[in-house]
Amino acid sequence: xxxxxxxxxxxxxxxxxxxxxxxxxxxxxxxxxxxxxxxxxxxxxxxxxxxxxxxxxxxxxxxxxxxxxxxxxxxxxxxxxxxxxxxxxxxxxxxxxxxxxxxxxxxxxxxxxxxxxxxxxxxxxxxxxxxxxxxxxxxxxxxxxxxxxxxxxxxxxxxxxxxxxxxxxxxxxxxxxxxxxxxxxxxxxxxxxxxxxxxxxxxxxxxxxxxxxxxxxxxxxxxxxxxxxxxxxxxxxxxxxxxxxxxxxxxxxxxxxxxx
Amino acid sequence: xxxxxxxxxxxxxxxxxxxxxxxxxxxxxxxxxxxxxxxxxxxxxxxxxxxxxxxxxxxxxxxxxxxxxxxxxxxxxxxxxxxxxxxxxxxxxxxxxxxxxxxxxxxxxxxxxxxxxxxxxxxxxxxxxxxxxxxxxxxxxxxxxxxxxxxxxxxxxxxxxxxxxxxxxxxxxxxxxxxxxxxxxxxxxxxxxxxxxxxxxxxxxxxxxxxxxxxxxxxxxxxxxxxxxxx
Numbered sequence: 001x002x003x004x005x006x007x008x009x010x011x012x013x014x015x016x017x018x019x020x021x022x023x024x025x026x027x028x029x030x031x032x033x034x035x036x037x038x039x040x041x042x043x044x045x046x047x048x049x050x051x052x053x054x055x056x057x058x059x060x061x062x063x064x065x066x067x068x069x070x071x072x073x074x075x076x077x078x079x080x081x082x083x084x085x086x087x088x089x090x091x092x093x094x095x096x097x098x099x100x101x102x103x104x105x106x107x108x109x110x111x112x113x114x115x116x117x118x119x120x121x122x123x124x125x126x127x128x129x130x131x132x133x134x135x136x137x138x139x140x141x142x143x144x145x146x147x148x149x150x151x152x153x154x155x156x157x158x159x160x161x162x163x164x165x166x167x168x169x170x171x172x173x174x175x176x177x178x179x180x181x182x183x184x185x186x187x188x189x190x191x192x193x194x195x196x197x198x199x200x201x202x203x204x205x206x207x208x209x210x211x212x213x214x215x216x217x218x219x220x221x222x223x224x225x226x227x228x229x230x231x232x233x234x235x236x237x238x239x240x241x242x243x244x245x246x247x248x249x250x251x252x253x254x255x256x257x258x259x260x
Numbered sequence: 261x262x263x264x265x266x267x268x269x270x271x272x273x274x275x276x277x278x279x280x281x282x283x284x285x286x287x288x289x290x291x292x293x294x295x296x297x298x299x300x301x302x303x304x305x306x307x308x309x310x311x312x313x314x315x316x317x318x319x320x321x322x323x324x325x326x327x328x329x330x331x332x333x334x335x336x337x338x339x340x341x342x343x344x345x346x347x348x349x350x351x352x353x354x355x356x357x358x359x360x361x362x363x364x365x366x367x368x369x370x371x372x373x374x375x376x377x378x379x380x381x382x383x384x385x386x387x388x389x390x391x392x393x394x395x396x397x398x399x400x401x402x403x404x405x406x407x408x409x410x411x412x413x414x415x416x417x418x419x420x421x422x423x424x425x426x427x428x429x430x431x432x433x434x435x436x437x438x439x440x441x442x443x444x445x446x447x448x449x450x451x452x453x454x455x456x457x458x459x460x461x462x463x464x465x466x467x468x469x470x471x472x473x474x475x476x477x478x479x480x481x482x483x484x485x486x487x488x489x490x491x
Contacts, residue, residue: 021468030465060444097442097456
């Protein structure tokens with residue numbers, strides 16, 4: 001039987017295997033080329049990677065949103081009905097970086113109807129970061145070179161957040177994968193430091209990245225579909241409710257009723 | 261049209277009759293429906309704690325609240341689950357709006373109804389979180405193929421607060437708190453965690469290192485808890 005303690009993880013001459021951190025980086029797409037090559041060739045490390053993946057998936061499943069406020073607390077924050085100032089501050093802080101609560105806020109408590117406008121006013125009056133729905137200004141398709149005869153080389157959509165902020169999103173075919181697309185975006189007119197970009201598809205968080213100092217972002221490997229893009233920071237929140245990627249017809253926008 | 265003062269003097273059963281009629285006018289798309297009767301019913305329920313008014317509201321609007329809750333329940337659910345969501349929504353609405361001054365923020369029926377819809381959504385989301393949690397535990401049990409699963413420790417932890425109570429004492433410093441919150445709870449990639457906290461982590465590899473240490477420690481601790489507390 002192999003003595004596992006003799007397989008010193010940080011002693012490559014005696015141990016050809018990757019250490020735990022390298023495997024973790026491999027699982028999260030942060031591995032370098034040497035690691036990728038090693039994983040291709042080493043069944044033992046692939047098995048360990050699979051074990052880690054299962055273990056961390058279990059743990060993440062159990063801990064998922066365990067730091068989020070309860071739904072009724074988030075709702076009452078949105079409606080400015082919380083009685084507890086400390087809770088209010090803590091939810092405001094949490095909303096500065098939590099993609100899920102920000103999504104819920106836009107989706108469930110700021111649903112693009114009349115209450116949305118009311119909530120915007122409430123948020124602004126309370127000194128909170130306002131939640132803004134982006135307004136599409138223009139969509140342009142550049143025909144240029146077409147790879148499959150159907151889809152244009154790129155498509156550009158321009159959105160306005162408020163009087164100063166603009167978001168431009170360019171959709172490109174993914175050169176590395178004929179069935180997927182890349183979104184390249186730029187945000188202007190606001191402080192972009194620390195601003196997150198959350199990409200949602202059918203109520204699932206697909207990708208999270210941070211804007212670079214120039215206000216640019218890039219998301220790769222997107223399948224055709226109707227996406228929702230949310231820019232989220234402690235002082236700025238902007239939602240693009242519908243962004244059709246590929247030859248996808250836009251979702252129907254359903255207005256809610258004002259019931260007596 | 262009666263003035264609001266007159267409406268406030270009407271008994272609940274008369275208000276209820278008017279409210280039903282005016283709601284039907286709205287549903288039939290007839291113009292000129294009067295929202296004041298239904299609004300007064302909400303005011304009595306939440307400001308005056310009138311039980312009859314509350315009972316009327318929870319019956320009159322239950323199908324609407326049920327429809328909204330169903331919109332936000334992505335999984336197959338029983339009628340019982342839906343009914344629990346509806347009850348939860350009304351109870352939660354009552355808890356908030358019966359606090360002194362809370363109802364003052366609702367100058368119109370439209371706004372009260374919008375808030376009621378938010379209550380339906382938050383009730384559905386509460387159910388969704390419970391469901392996701394129990395699904396994960398079941399999945400963990402299946403995958404553990406008969407072995408004692410450390411995740412069983414969290415079967416009792418039905419709420420995120422209880423989960424947090426188990427995990428928080430296991431965290432040793434700010435870096436671990438950030439990795440717990442951003443990686444384990446909010447699914448952020450280590451690359452983004454590093455970018456968000458460049459002063460706490462030297463590079464993305466360090467985020468991975470902290471994550472791996474925590475993965476081992478949390479799994480070990482949860483296994484110990486499960487051995488102590490579960491059969």
